Amino acid sequence: MKELFYTVNLINHEYWVAVYIGRDFKKVEKRILKHFEGNRPDDMEMENFRGKCWMRSGFAPFIFVNTKYCKTNIKICATLAHEAFHAIEHIFETIGESYKGEIPAHSISIILKEFEYYKNK
């Protein structure tokens, strides 16, 4: 599996997520620092996790799927769905909306659909 980086707009252009799927920790660390404008997240540990979602107030969530452990598409998607849920929780809490119902469910779907789109690109 080649590495992938993509972003997905949700709701409108103000709310989006960044997704990195791969195992190059130096590269993902650089992307995270750029993404959070130099604000280093408290917990940068990533090597021992299948996935992670970094969140910070005022920034889009950053999802990481570790292909060191997720070696098949179904494992990548399972981890991506898990981390996408955390990202959606963060966004919906930010805008004061409940994350029940169709809109958060579709938001998780589009994050996974974009994986298929970029994987085949």
Ligand SMILES: [Zn+2]
């Ligand atoms: Zn979790």
